[in-house]
Amino acid sequence: MSAVAQPPPPPQWVLDLNSPPVTKPKNPSIPDPPGYTPALTRKERAISSKQSTRKQPTSEETNTLKIKKAWELAIAPAKQLPMNAFGMYMTGNSLQIFSIFMVFTLFKTPVMAVLNLQKTFAPFENPETSGRLIPVKITYILCNMLMLALGIWKVNAMGLLPTTRSDWLAWEAERDWSERAIPREWL
Amino acid sequence: MRLHAALSLAACLAPVLAVFEDDAHHIDFHHALLGLPKHEATFFSKPYAASKASLLYTVSQNGTIGAVNPKDGALVWRSPLGPSSAAHLRFGEEQDVIIGGVGNRIVAFSASDGRIVWETNLKVDGSAVQDLEILEQEDGITNPEAKDAIILVDGAEQGVKRVDGKTGRVKWTLEETSGDIPFQISTSPTTIYYISLHSPLLGGGSKLRVSSLSPITGKKIDSYQLSSEAEIHTKDNILFAGANTATPLLAWTDKAHKVLKVNIIGTKGISTFNTPISEPVEKIVLHAPNRLNSLAHFLVEYQTATGHSAEVFHVDLKRNTISKAYSLPQLKGKGTFATSTANANVYFTRITTDEVTVVSSVSHGIIGRWTLKGSSALAGAYPVHAVSEVVVKDNSASAARSAVLFSNGQWALVRNSDIAWSRPEFLSTTTSAVWAELPEEETLAHELEVEGHQNVVAAYVHRVNRHIKDLEHFPAWLQNLPTRILGNLVGTTGDSTIDDIQHDTFGFHKLVVLATEGGHLAALDVGAKGKIVWSIDLHQFAPEASFSSPSLKAFRGFVEIKDPSLTSPLLINSTSGSQIVDRDLTSSSPVTLKDQKLITFDLVDGELKGFLGPEPSAEVAWTFTAPPGEKIASYTARPAKDPVASIGKVLGDRRVLYKYLNPNLVLVTALAESAHKVSIYLLDSASGQLLHTVAHYGVDTSRPIPSTFSENWFSYSFTIDASSSGAARGYQLVVSELYESPLPDDRGPLGASSNSSTVQPSEVRGEATKPHVLSQSYQIPEEISHMTVTQTRQGITSRELIVTLPASNSIVGIPRQVIDPRRPIGREPTTQEQSEGLGKYVPMILFDPKWHLNHVYEVIGIRGVITSESGVESTSLVFAYGSDLFGTRVAPSFAFDVLGKGFNKIQMTLTVAALFVGVLFVAPLVSYLFENITEEDILADKQLQVQRKQINTLWTT
Numbered sequence A: 001m002s003a004v005a006q007p008p009p010p011p012q013w014v015l016d017l018n019s020p021p022v023t024k025p026k027n028p029s030i031p032d033p034p035g036y037t038p039a040l041t042r043k044e045r046a047i048s049s050k051q052s053t054r055k056q057p058t059s060e061e062t063n064t065l066k067i068k069k070a071w072e073l074a075i076a077p078a079k080q081l082p083m084n085a086f087g088m089y090m091t092g093n094s095l096q097i098f099s100i101f102m103v104f105t106l107f108k109t110p111v112m113a114v115l116n117l118q119k120t121f122a123p124f125e126n127p128e129t130s131g132r133l134i135p136v137k138i139t140y141i142l143c144n145m146l147m148l149a150l151g152i153w154k155v156n157a158m159g160l161l162p163t164t165r166s167d168w169l170a171w172e173a174e175r176d177w178s179e180r181a182i183p184r185e186w187l
Numbered sequence B: 001m002r003l004h005a006a007l008s009l010a011a012c013l014a015p016v017l018a019v020f021e022d023d024a025h026h027i028d029f030h031h032a033l034l035g036l037p038k039h040e041a042t043f044f045s046k047p048y049a050a051s052k053a054s055l056l057y058t059v060s061q062n063g064t065i066g067a068v069n070p071k072d073g074a075l076v077w078r079s080p081l082g083p084s085s086a087a088h089l090r091f092g093e094e095q096d097v098i099i100g101g102v103g104n105r106i107v108a109f110s111a112s113d114g115r116i117v118w119e120t121n122l123k124v125d126g127s128a129v130q131d132l133e134i135l136e137q138e139d140g141i142t143n144p145e146a147k148d149a150i151i152l153v154d155g156a157e158q159g160v161k162r163v164d165g166k167t168g169r170v171k172w173t174l175e176e177t178s179g180d181i182p183f184q185i186s187t188s189p190t191t192i193y194y195i196s197l198h199s200p201l202l203g204g205g206s207k208l209r210v211s212s213l214s215p216i217t218g219k220k221i222d223s224y225q226l227s228s229e230a231e232i233h234t235k236d237n238i239l240f241a242g243a244n245t246a247t248p249l250l251a252w253t254d255k256a257h258k259v260l261k262v263n264i265i266g267t268k269g270i271s272t273f274n275t276p277i278s279e280p281v282e283k284i285v286l287h288a289p290n291r292l293n294s295l296a297h298f299l300v301e302y303q304t305a306t307g308h309s310a311e312v313f314h315v316d317l318k319r320n321t322i323s324k325a326y327s328l329p330q331l332k333g334k335g336t337f338a339t340s341t342a343n344a345n346v347y348f349t350r351i352t353t354d355e356v357t358v359v360s361s362v363s364h365g366i367i368g369r370w371t372l373k374g375s376s377a378l379a380g381a382y383p384v385h386a387v388s389e390v391v392v393k394d395n396s397a398s399a400a401r402s403a404v405l406f407s408n409g410q411w412a413l414v415r416n417s418d419i420a421w422s423r424p425e426f427l428s429t430t431t432s433a434v435w436a437e438l439p440e441e442e443t444l445a446h447e448l449e450v451e452g453h454q455n456v457v458a459a460y461v462h463r464v465n466r467h468i469k470d471l472e473h474f475p476a477w478l479q480n481l482p483t484r485i486l487g488n489l490v491g492t493t494g495d496s497t498i499d500d501i502q503h504d505t506f507g508f509h510k511l512v513v514l515a516t517e518g519g520h521l522a523a524l525d526v527g528a529k530g531k532i533v534w535s536i537d538l539h540q541f542a543p544e545a546s547f548s549s550p551s552l553k554a555f556r557g558f559v560e561i562k563d564p565s566l567t568s569p570l571l572i573n574s575t576s577g578s579q580i581v582d583r584d585l586t587s588s589s590p591v592t593l594k595d596q597k598l599i600t601f602d603l604v605d606g607e608l609k610g611f612l613g614p615e616p617s618a619e620v621a622w623t624f625t626a627p628p629g630e631k632i633a634s635y636t637a638r639p640a641k642d643p644v645a646s647i648g649k650v651l652g653d654r655r656v657l658y659k660y661l662n663p664n665l666v667l668v669t670a671l672a673e674s675a676h677k678v679s680i681y682l683l684d685s686a687s688g689q690l691l692h693t694v695a696h697y698g699v700d701t702s703r704p705i706p707s708t709f710s711e712n713w714f715s716y717s718f719t720i721d722a723s724s725s726g727a728a729r730g731y732q733l734v735v736s737e738l739y740e741s742p743l744p745d746d747r748g749p750l751g752a753s754s755n756s757s758t759v760q761p762s763e764v765r766g767e768a769t770k771p772h773v774l775s776q777s778y779q780i781p782e783e784i785s786h787m788t789v790t791q792t793r794q795g796i797t798s799r800e801l802i803v804t805l806p807a808s809n810s811i812v813g814i815p816r817q818v819i820d821p822r823r824p825i826g827r828e829p830t831t832q833e834q835s836e837g838l839g840k841y842v843p844m845i846l847f848d849p850k851w852h853l854n855h856v857y858e859v860i861g862i863r864g865v866i867t868s869e870s871g872v873e874s875t876s877l878v879f880a881y882g883s884d885l886f887g888t889r890v891a892p893s894f895a896f897d898v899l900g901k902g903f904n905k906i907q908m909t910l911t912v913a914a915l916f917v918g919v920l921f922v923a924p925l926v927s928y929l930f931e932n933i934t935e936e937d938i939l940a941d942k943q944l945q946v947q948r949k950q951i952n953t954l955w956t957t
Helices: A012-018 A042-052 A059-091 A097-115 A117-124 A130-157 A165-171 B002-013 B425-429 B439-453 B456-490 B498-502 B831-835 B905-931 B935-956
Strands: A179-183 B029-031 B043-045 B055-059 B064-068 B075-080 B087-091 B097-102 B105-110 B116-121 B127-134 B149-155 B159-163 B170-175 B181-187 B192-198 B207-213 B220-226 B238-241 B249-253 B259-264 B270-274 B281-287 B297-304 B307-316 B321-332 B335-342 B345-352 B355-360 B366-371 B383-393 B396-406 B410-415 B418-424 B430-435 B511-516 B520-525 B531-537 B551-555 B558-562 B570-573 B597-604 B607-611 B620-624 B631-637 B648-650 B656-658 B665-672 B677-684 B689-697 B707-710 B713-720 B730-739 B772-780 B786-789 B800-805 B810-815 B862-869 B876-882 B885-890
Touching: A059 A097, A059 A117, A059 A130, A097 A117, A097 A130, A117 A130, A165 B648, A165 B656, A179 B631, B043 B383, B055 B087, B055 B097, B064 B097, B075 B105, B087 B127, B097 B127, B105 B127, B127 B181, B149 B181, B159 B181, B181 B238, B207 B249, B238 B281, B249 B281, B270 B321, B281 B335, B297 B335, B307 B335, B307 B345, B321 B345, B345 B383, B345 B396, B355 B383, B355 B396, B366 B383, B410 B425, B418 B425, B425 B430, B425 B511, B425 B520, B430 B551, B430 B862, B430 B876, B439 B456, B511 B551, B511 B876, B607 B631, B631 B707, B665 B707, B665 B713, B677 B713, B689 B730, B707 B786, B713 B786, B786 B862, B800 B862, B800 B876, B810 B876
Parallel strands: A179 B597, B335 B383, B366 B396
Antiparallel strands: B029 B885, B043 B055, B055 B064, B064 B075, B087 B097, B097 B105, B105 B116, B127 B149, B149 B159, B159 B170, B181 B192, B192 B207, B207 B220, B238 B249, B249 B259, B259 B270, B281 B297, B297 B307, B307 B321, B335 B345, B345 B355, B355 B366, B383 B396, B396 B410, B410 B418, B430 B511, B511 B520, B520 B531, B551 B558, B558 B570, B597 B607, B607 B620, B631 B665, B648 B656, B665 B677, B677 B689, B707 B713, B713 B730, B730 B772, B786 B800, B800 B810, B862 B876, B876 B885
């Protein structure tokens, strides 16, 4: 148990790695090998840090950005739609394990997405943006409904929707005849 | 195009099924019957001179000539020559041809395989072969090649003919013009004797006239009369007119069987013997050897009401005298005698119900005696006639075998003391057959019915009570379990009993009750290769009746027998074959009525009449009379048990064509003989309304027009008459389907109303309520004599039309898809039609060899085919009866609910056991490994991961 507290002494190569050799003054005539970025000198580091400090955006700007991001998210399912439709078309109308799986995901994704609506838009939610997020959310739901519609279309094409007379045939009964006639010889 | 045709053909044939090779001979059985053998034409003989084993040849009472292997009773060959009372069969010594004469046909068969060598028909209609003899020797010289046959013709043409043994050509004919009744012919090495009955004009007895003919020319050489007028009144008084012995005999007796007169043919002397028994003799039978070289000894058998005895006579050839040698003691009970020869010696075999004894013709000492072992098939039966073969060594019989016809119609071979085999030949005249419903099944059905009518709680209580009551069978069931499991794994070959039939899970064991012309009743287990479970003679219940065509009807636990000679129907228990005296009439309705009005209909004086109620005196509700010139030939109703799984037909586009399902439909066939026309009328038998009619012209009305009705479709078949229509003679099969409306998704004028009446119509009546009929007709290669439809439990399985083809002796199951009237005509089927399984209409249906249910069997003389549901939905039981009996089971949509034979139960059990053992082994191993993982291991693992992460961060920064 005591061994846990003390890690073993680091190997030589780790030490080497931690204390890289001092950069030699660069001979300008020799270019750096491709892909090699020389470690920055202290001065250079200072310059670069000075450059990265920019002015903080205002909350108004952040909110606009958030709404923009939210719109992007809301439209995303619609973008997948043509791809999905093509996939559905390609799998055909036969009942196979792949097409059934695809149809299942087609149904599951929008439903789950709608259920997780608040969670999805939580990063963009704050008292100022919440009002502006409503149309975004509606769009998101609509896009998912489009996906669901694609699923229903597919299921119907596969003949799984009970829309025809033959689907309800088993519940239709034979007529009862109020008379029964039999040949005499059967008696 | 060709590809399309091939594809549609493949689509059409794909669902077609055949009898599988491993199922053949297992699921089906065939009793190839000959009929009751005739005594004088039954004999053992070698099929060819060099043969070691002999066959048993016979001609039966229904005119079938056949050969049976005496070892196992298997049929070697047979040839039905048509029913005729005059049937003869003779075999020349050392020949390979057997000559039979039935009716007006004289046929020579190859003795070993039954192939026809030649056939000659008597030219004059109405004449029949009265007797047939082989000319063994001609002027004392044996013709080794082909021995000629001498035939005696009676009827429209009378005379004697000599038929060439090689070709069947008639060599000469002696015409009988004297008006004598031809009786028999007998040949001797030098002459042919022709015996006829000369009746005086003024009545009284007949004289026997014996004419000797020249074998070469057929000219009459000599003729003399024997004064027999005191005794002979009919042909039956003549006992024997000696077939081919060196000394042909002629024996006759008087009406009272008091005196026996014997004449040696060729001489005029008559020896007279008095019957030795004091009590009245019922029958005298003379047994003599029919070999040329055997001793001239014969045996006379006297049968009385209580017993039988016999006397042996010797003929002295030099002095032409007949003397009694010895007599055999009288025995109680029935028995019979048979003659056999070995070289010149003659032996007589006496067969009684419990014993077989052999005596030599020379002395009365018994040289062989065997006590008969009983057999269940022959219980209570006595021997009627027999033929036998005896092996004699050192003056004692070492073996004897006899083919014995028993009084219960079993033809059995008695080998020493054993019954080697028995053939149920009495079944060859089966006139009616029904599926018996067993009482036990019925009670369960009844209980279920009770539960169905109660409310939920009461039904549940009833059910629990029933299960508790069932527990009493539990110990027995538990006891049987090991044997059942073992039997399941290894495959059982058990004997079938009534018990088996009642505890049959698949319902393949079903009883069929058969009635024969002779008044026999038998029950066969169809699932156990047609084993006879019980058989009875109906005369024991109705001694005065002479049965001609008994018809059967099955009720719960019993069958009802009706016959013209019976005053009241007989009721027989279907499980035991015992008579039921009192009958519960309430449980015997063939259909269950649910608040329905019962209407009965019947064919009365050529008119179909409907009556309001089951009583014979009920009021006439409607009458259907065929148009003038037509006569109603038959009618076919929908079967009482015809379950329909779906009330509509689903089309390829998932729309529905609604079936016209009316339980009261009846198909009436009417014939107009002069117009060569057949009319088919579809009636609603509740109202008598005509729903559909169709007429076919140029029909041969003398041929059978079978029809059948099932669900919403019917079919019939007829023969096209070549002479009247100018078209080629052919056979047609017509199939029609009835729908409520021609439009899909439409329930017709009655709409969605759940009840309907044709007698009390609603406002939507008239033409509109008629069904929409789709028909298609097909040319078929053979005539159909009978057709029926398979039946299954729920009606889910597709149906098969089962047709009997008498020309090819086969039974064919035509799949319903092939004869679907919705097959597109003149165009390829669309994709949707293809998905329905419809192929392009072809006008000709060839019976695919795969459809033949009988495969290698030849089923001859089928009168009817009955079908029944089995315990599983996929399978229907089929039973064909007539001269032959054939049973099988068919699965039109394949046996989808039964494990196939290829399923290896042992392998499955072993696999499961191996997996179980594997789990037992592996489970502790895994848990051991998990237990040994300590915290240290887990921490060490974590540490390693931390180090790796550190390195990674170093590497990337």
